[in-house]
Amino acid sequence: MVKNFHVYIMASHKNGTLYIGMTSDLAGRVFDHKESRLKGFTQRHNVKRLVYYEACEDANEAIEREKFLKKQRRDYKIRMIERDNPEWYDLYGDMRYLSY
Secondary structure (H helix, E strand, C coil): CCCCEEEEEEECCCCCCEEEEEECCHHHHHHHHHCCCCCCHHHHCCCCEEEEEEEECCHHHHHHHHHHHHHCCHHHHHHHHHHHCCCCCCHHHCHHHHCC
16 A cells, blocks of 8 residues: 655644644544644644645655754745645645545
């Protein structure tokens, strides 16, 4: 079975609290965030909207990309989100984006 790895950004609302993570099951992980199944930061800050994601070749690339993004300033992350998702739509609602 081939795994697809993703780096993703969740938001509480437009320009709200941001959370960056990586996973091999994007749809499942986002669902867990939405249902508050993951204790900690995202649950405390009501971070439930998938506003950005990108595919990676393998787990190592995803880990490195996640580390890189976490080190960037907030304005960098916002520009990146708004480049691909200017309205900050919750991308989870469109499953065709999550099916690969």
